[in-house]
Amino acid sequence: MNADGLARRDLYAVSAVAALALAPHALRFGPGLAAAFGTLVLWRLLGAAGRLPLPGRGRPLLSLVKHVIGIGTLLGVLAVHHGQLGRDAGVTLLAVLLGLKTLEASTERDFYVLSFIAYFLVATNFFYSQSMLTAGYMTLVVLIVTAGLVRHTADGADDARASFALAARLVAQSLPLMIIAFLLFPRLPGPLWGLPQRAGGAVAGLAEELSLGGLTSLALTDELAFSVAFEGEPPRARDLYWRGPVLWDTDGTTWRAGQGARGPVPPVIVEGPRYRYTITLEPSNTRNLLLLDAATNTGDAPGRATADSRLLAARPLTSPVRYTLESATAYRLPAITPGQRAQALALPPGFHPRARAFAQELRAASRSTDDFVARTLAHFHDEPFKYSLTPPPLTGDAVDAFLFGTREGFCEHYAAAFTVLMRAGGVPARLVTGYQGGEFNAISDYFQVRQRDAHAWVEIYGASRGWVRVDPTAAVAPERVSLGLNAGLARNAPRTTLDADAAPLRVWRGARALWDAANYRWGQWVLGFEAPQQRALVASLGLPELGRSGLALLMIAALAIGMAGLALFVLRARTPPRDRAAAAYARFCARLARAGLVRRPAEGPRDFATRVAAARADLAAEVGAITDLYVLLRYADAPLPIVRLERRVRNFRVNPR
Amino acid sequence: MSPEGTGRVEAGVAAAGGAIARLLAAAEQVILGKPEALRLALACLLAGGHLLIEDQPGVGKTTLAHLLARLLGLGFQRVQFTSDLLPADLLGVSIFDRTTQHFHFQRGPIFTHVLLADEVNRATPRAQSALLEAMEERQVTIEGVTHPLPAPFFVIATQNPTDQAGTFPLPESQLDRFLMRISLGYPDRGAERALLRGEDRRALIARLPAMMDHAVLEALQQQVQNVHVADPLLAYVQDVLAYTRGSPRYATGLSPRAGLALLRAAKAWALTGGRNHVLPEDLQAVLGAVVVHRLRATDGSHGPALGAALREAVPIP
Known part of the structure; x- marks a missing residue:
C-alpha cells in the first residue's frame, strides 16, 4: 500500500492540518466528532504503516464498510437535525467526510482535495466564533495548509522552513486583497447562519422578566455585555446606571414588563452636564438597547424610546450593534400617566401579607413620603441584612421570606x-434592571460592562420630583454601587490571602487590560464594520450611495486593481537589483525621483548626476559623491566598504524647493 | 590584486589617460569642432579595430587619417579605390627578378600602419574583399606565401553615401569587419570659419611632432585588454543584443561578434577617459558607432537616430 501516489510525509502533513482545523469544532461538538475523525485518520495512518488493511481495490468488504460509514453519517446527521442541513449538521458532515477522504486518499489529487477541504474547514469556524483568538488561530492554520501545499509542490525541496517562509509571503501578499474584500463585500442584514435560540438570561443578558434567583447565574459570568466610550470626561462610577428592562407587573413571584412601556415618551429635565458616548452592545438575543440613565438624545440608536425611558430594538439583537447617544446623570423624569400610576401601585392580592403590614405600619409612623423611604432604607441598613451572591433558598412567599427570614x-x-414595600405604603414604584458600573480600561479609554455587573434597582414616583432612583442595595452594601461587585461581596467574605497590590497580580491585571483593549478595538473596527460603516467608507471615497450589487462591482474592480498591483510588485521583485550597491543606488534614485528628478531607465549614473547637478546646484556635491561611490563599487569592483555608500544614501535628503 | 598592484595599474591608467588627452588636444587643433569623432577614431585604433567613415567628400576624412598616423608616429598610405582597382594594386605583386632568377614579392601599399582606403565603395567587390580579408587576417597570402602585415595595422576606409552613382555598397557581412562606423559631418559655423581663416591642414600636419610611437601604442592597446568590465555591464551588453534580436524594429539582430566589438570599443573608450573600468556611459558612447552599421532598421532609419533610439530603449540593469 506504500506504493501509492501519496507520500507518507504528505499524508502525515495533511492529517495534522485537518486535525488542527477541526480542533475548535471538536471542542464545541464534544468528543464524538473528534473520535469519529480520529478513528478514520488513524485507520489510514496504520494502513500506510502496513499495520491495517485499507479499503480499496481488491478489498470489497472494507470498501463496503467505508461506504456504509459515509452514508450512515449522512443519514444520522439528517436524522439528528430533522432533515435540515444547517450549520451544525454541515460541520459534522464535513468533519466525517474529511476523515473518510483521508482514509481513501491515495493519489496526488487527493492531497490537493484534502488541503482545500482544510481551507474550507477553517472558514466554518467563523460561523461559531469571530473573536480575535479564532482569527489568529485560523490564520495560523491557513499558513500551515499553504506551507504543506508549497512543500508538496516544490519537487524534492524538503526544507520546511523555506516552505513556511514562502507560505508566509503568499499569505502576506494576499492581505491587501483580503482587506479590500473585507471592506467592500456587501453586508447581509442579520447573520448568515441564524444564531441558535439561546435560553433565558444565562448568557443572553437581561431578560424581560425577573424571578428571584435569575440574576445569580448572571452575576457570576465574566462575559462582556457591552463597551462604552465616552467623549470627554466620563461620569462618576456611582452614577453609571445602565438602564435595561423596567418591570412593572408582579404576580407575587415573577416580575414582568407589563404595559408600562406603552404611552408617550416622557420628557427629561436635565439638571447637570450631558455626556455623549458610544455603546458597542454584544448580541443578547433580546431587544434591550442599554443606555446611561437618563437618555436626553437617543442619537443613532437602532430602536425607539419607550414610556418608561428605555430603548427597544425592533427585533432581537443577534449581532453586535454600535450606537452613539447622549445622557445626563442629573435629571428629573416628571411625567406619569394614570395607567402607569395604577400599575406602579398594583400588588397581587393575597401575597406578601407581612411585608404589607410592615410597610403600612412604617408609613403611618412617617411624616412624609421621603421620611417613609428613608425609614425603609434605614431598616435595611440597621437590621442584619447581608449582601450575598449565594443566598439560601426562599420558601413560601419569597418577599416575606426574604424580609423577615433569611435577610440574605x-x-x-x-x-x-x-x-x-413602597407599593404597600402607597408610593408608586417600579423595578429597573440593567447594569451598574463597569471596568475602566485606561489603555483604550473606555468602559467594559460585563454580565457580572448586572444590577437591579427601584424608581419611586413623588409628586414633586417625578421618578427618583432608589438603590436599596446601596443601603446594605454601598461599595457594590461605588466600587463594583467584588467590593460589595468583600464586605461579607474574608479577604483573599493574596495581597491585591502584589506585583504578579498587577502584571496580570495590566495584561488583561491590554487584551481587553485589543478585543475592544477588534470589536469596534473588525466585527463592528457593518453596513452603515461601509456606507460611510464609500461616501468618504466620494462615491454615490451604492446598492449591494454596486458594492459588489466596486469590490471586484478594487480586487482587480489590487491583483494587478500585486502582479506588478511580484514581477518587479523577480528581477532583484544585483547587489547591495545597486539596491542602495535604487533608493537614492527613488529619493531624487520624489523631488521630481527622475532617472531615465537608460540614463547612466554619471549622466544622471550631471543632469541633477545642473538642475539642483545644492545637491551637486552629495549626488556626485554618492554616484562616484556607486560607480566604483558596482562597475570598478573597488574594494570599498559597501556600508559607506549605504550610509550616505541613508543620510541623503532632498530638501524641497 | 594587491594594493600596490592596483595602484600601479591606476597610475598607468592615469598616465595613459593623460597622454591620450594631450594627443586629442593636439588633434583638435587640426580637425576643428569634431572632438567626439576624434576620440572615437582613436578609441577604435586603441581597440585594434578598423574604422569606416561614411561621409560626403571634402569634410576631412583624409585629414583625419593622416593626422592620426602623424600624431601616433605611424606609417601612412593612402589608396584611392576606383572601379578598376585590382587586388594586386593593393596587396602587391610577385615580380621575376632576372638577376637572382627568383620571384620577388613587391609589397603593395597595404603594408603600412595606417591605411586610408579612400572611397572604398567605388571599387569592385573583388578588390573590396581583398582589403577586408587582409583587415581580418592581418596578413596577406600571395601565391602560397604568407606575408604578415605590420603591427599595429589600422584601416580607415571612407565611403560615400551609398546612394551615389557608380558605387558598390559593402555587403553587410563585410561591414561587420569594421569595429566602428562614424561620420564627420559638416563643421559648425565657428569651426568652419576657423578652418577658412587658418592655414592649409596638410602643412599643419606636416609640422606636428609625433606624440607616440609603436611601443607606446602597443602598450596602450594592451591596457585596453585589461580594462575591467563588471558583470552588470556584461548583462547590459546582453540586454542590448537581446533587444535588437527581439524587437520588430530591426530586420536582423546583432551578432555575438557585435557584442564583443561593443565591449572592446567601450573598454578603449574608458581608457581614453583615463579609467580602467567601463561605465554604462562608455558603452552608450560607442554604441551608435559600433552597432548602427551592423543593424538594418525595418523602418529604414539609420545613422545617429538609430543609435540613439537603441540607447534609450534598453534600460541599464
Whole structure:
C-alpha cells in the first residue's frame, strides 16, 4: 500500500492540518466528532504503516464498510437535525467526510482535495466564533495548509522552513486583497447562519422578566455585555446606571414588563452636564438597547424610546450593534400617566401579607413620603441584612421570606422587596434592571460592562420630583454601587490571602487590560464594520450611495486593481537589483525621483548626476559623491566598504524647493 | 590584486589617460569642432579595430587619417579605390627578378600602419574583399606565401553615401569587419570659419611632432585588454543584443561578434577617459558607432537616430 501516489510525509502533513482545523469544532461538538475523525485518520495512518488493511481495490468488504460509514453519517446527521442541513449538521458532515477522504486518499489529487477541504474547514469556524483568538488561530492554520501545499509542490525541496517562509509571503501578499474584500463585500442584514435560540438570561443578558434567583447565574459570568466610550470626561462610577428592562407587573413571584412601556415618551429635565458616548452592545438575543440613565438624545440608536425611558430594538439583537447617544446623570423624569400610576401601585392580592403590614405600619409612623423611604432604607441598613451572591433558598412567599427570614440576598432581592414595600405604603414604584458600573480600561479609554455587573434597582414616583432612583442595595452594601461587585461581596467574605497590590497580580491585571483593549478595538473596527460603516467608507471615497450589487462591482474592480498591483510588485521583485550597491543606488534614485528628478531607465549614473547637478546646484556635491561611490563599487569592483555608500544614501535628503 | 598592484595599474591608467588627452588636444587643433569623432577614431585604433567613415567628400576624412598616423608616429598610405582597382594594386605583386632568377614579392601599399582606403565603395567587390580579408587576417597570402602585415595595422576606409552613382555598397557581412562606423559631418559655423581663416591642414600636419610611437601604442592597446568590465555591464551588453534580436524594429539582430566589438570599443573608450573600468556611459558612447552599421532598421532609419533610439530603449540593469 506504500506504493501509492501519496507520500507518507504528505499524508502525515495533511492529517495534522485537518486535525488542527477541526480542533475548535471538536471542542464545541464534544468528543464524538473528534473520535469519529480520529478513528478514520488513524485507520489510514496504520494502513500506510502496513499495520491495517485499507479499503480499496481488491478489498470489497472494507470498501463496503467505508461506504456504509459515509452514508450512515449522512443519514444520522439528517436524522439528528430533522432533515435540515444547517450549520451544525454541515460541520459534522464535513468533519466525517474529511476523515473518510483521508482514509481513501491515495493519489496526488487527493492531497490537493484534502488541503482545500482544510481551507474550507477553517472558514466554518467563523460561523461559531469571530473573536480575535479564532482569527489568529485560523490564520495560523491557513499558513500551515499553504506551507504543506508549497512543500508538496516544490519537487524534492524538503526544507520546511523555506516552505513556511514562502507560505508566509503568499499569505502576506494576499492581505491587501483580503482587506479590500473585507471592506467592500456587501453586508447581509442579520447573520448568515441564524444564531441558535439561546435560553433565558444565562448568557443572553437581561431578560424581560425577573424571578428571584435569575440574576445569580448572571452575576457570576465574566462575559462582556457591552463597551462604552465616552467623549470627554466620563461620569462618576456611582452614577453609571445602565438602564435595561423596567418591570412593572408582579404576580407575587415573577416580575414582568407589563404595559408600562406603552404611552408617550416622557420628557427629561436635565439638571447637570450631558455626556455623549458610544455603546458597542454584544448580541443578547433580546431587544434591550442599554443606555446611561437618563437618555436626553437617543442619537443613532437602532430602536425607539419607550414610556418608561428605555430603548427597544425592533427585533432581537443577534449581532453586535454600535450606537452613539447622549445622557445626563442629573435629571428629573416628571411625567406619569394614570395607567402607569395604577400599575406602579398594583400588588397581587393575597401575597406578601407581612411585608404589607410592615410597610403600612412604617408609613403611618412617617411624616412624609421621603421620611417613609428613608425609614425603609434605614431598616435595611440597621437590621442584619447581608449582601450575598449565594443566598439560601426562599420558601413560601419569597418577599416575606426574604424580609423577615433569611435577610440574605443580592440586588434583585433588595430591589423586589423594596418595590413591594413602597407599593404597600402607597408610593408608586417600579423595578429597573440593567447594569451598574463597569471596568475602566485606561489603555483604550473606555468602559467594559460585563454580565457580572448586572444590577437591579427601584424608581419611586413623588409628586414633586417625578421618578427618583432608589438603590436599596446601596443601603446594605454601598461599595457594590461605588466600587463594583467584588467590593460589595468583600464586605461579607474574608479577604483573599493574596495581597491585591502584589506585583504578579498587577502584571496580570495590566495584561488583561491590554487584551481587553485589543478585543475592544477588534470589536469596534473588525466585527463592528457593518453596513452603515461601509456606507460611510464609500461616501468618504466620494462615491454615490451604492446598492449591494454596486458594492459588489466596486469590490471586484478594487480586487482587480489590487491583483494587478500585486502582479506588478511580484514581477518587479523577480528581477532583484544585483547587489547591495545597486539596491542602495535604487533608493537614492527613488529619493531624487520624489523631488521630481527622475532617472531615465537608460540614463547612466554619471549622466544622471550631471543632469541633477545642473538642475539642483545644492545637491551637486552629495549626488556626485554618492554616484562616484556607486560607480566604483558596482562597475570598478573597488574594494570599498559597501556600508559607506549605504550610509550616505541613508543620510541623503532632498530638501524641497 | 594587491594594493600596490592596483595602484600601479591606476597610475598607468592615469598616465595613459593623460597622454591620450594631450594627443586629442593636439588633434583638435587640426580637425576643428569634431572632438567626439576624434576620440572615437582613436578609441577604435586603441581597440585594434578598423574604422569606416561614411561621409560626403571634402569634410576631412583624409585629414583625419593622416593626422592620426602623424600624431601616433605611424606609417601612412593612402589608396584611392576606383572601379578598376585590382587586388594586386593593393596587396602587391610577385615580380621575376632576372638577376637572382627568383620571384620577388613587391609589397603593395597595404603594408603600412595606417591605411586610408579612400572611397572604398567605388571599387569592385573583388578588390573590396581583398582589403577586408587582409583587415581580418592581418596578413596577406600571395601565391602560397604568407606575408604578415605590420603591427599595429589600422584601416580607415571612407565611403560615400551609398546612394551615389557608380558605387558598390559593402555587403553587410563585410561591414561587420569594421569595429566602428562614424561620420564627420559638416563643421559648425565657428569651426568652419576657423578652418577658412587658418592655414592649409596638410602643412599643419606636416609640422606636428609625433606624440607616440609603436611601443607606446602597443602598450596602450594592451591596457585596453585589461580594462575591467563588471558583470552588470556584461548583462547590459546582453540586454542590448537581446533587444535588437527581439524587437520588430530591426530586420536582423546583432551578432555575438557585435557584442564583443561593443565591449572592446567601450573598454578603449574608458581608457581614453583615463579609467580602467567601463561605465554604462562608455558603452552608450560607442554604441551608435559600433552597432548602427551592423543593424538594418525595418523602418529604414539609420545613422545617429538609430543609435540613439537603441540607447534609450534598453534600460541599464
